[in-house]
Amino acid sequence: xxxxxxxxxxxxxxxxxxxxxxxxxxxxxxxxxxxxxxxxxxxxxxxxxxxxxxxxxxxxxxxxxxxxxxxxxxxxxxxxxxxxxxxxxxxxxxxxxxxxxxxxxxxxxxxxxxxxxxxxxxxxxxxxxxxxxxxxxx
Numbered sequence: 001x002x003x004x005x006x007x008x009x010x011x012x013x014x015x016x017x018x019x020x021x022x023x024x025x026x027x028x029x030x031x032x033x034x035x036x037x038x039x040x041x042x043x044x045x046x047x048x049x050x051x052x053x054x055x056x057x058x059x060x061x062x063x064x065x066x067x068x069x070x071x072x073x074x075x076x077x078x079x080x081x082x083x084x085x086x087x088x089x090x091x092x093x094x095x096x097x098x099x100x101x102x103x104x105x106x107x108x109x110x111x112x113x114x115x116x117x118x119x120x121x122x123x124x125x126x127x128x129x130x131x132x133x134x135x136x137x138x
Contacts, residue, residue: 023041023045026041027041027042027045
């Protein structure tokens with residue numbers, strides 16, 4: 001490889017070593033000095049998935065230590081048990097409250113429907129006085 005073709009690879013390696021911030025800085029500088037360079041760097045970062053890579057590789061290891069609620073262990077088993085109990089109690093309260101709200105909405109809907117039907121029945125029972133039925137006076 002000649003030095004003319006090796007510098008992009010070297011620059012890429014150097015930016016990778018510095019992290020995502022270096023890539024973003026290079027892109028911003030590219031936009032400032034010559035916008036097509038910034039646009040090309042942005043396209044390359046998206047195409048090569050450099051924008052979405054995380055610096056830490058310990059994501060799988062941290063995930064294995066998580067409880068069912070998605071929180072990591074603190075190392076204190078008493079606190080972790082208390083936290084799990086509290087979260088499950090709060091989830092149960094949320095389910096009960098949502099159930100209560102649903103029953104409340106159903107009761108309100110039933111009340112409104114009963115009121116509507118009562119008003120409709122009253123209108124049907126009341127005598128209809130229209131101008132057509134009135135005698136014509138001469």
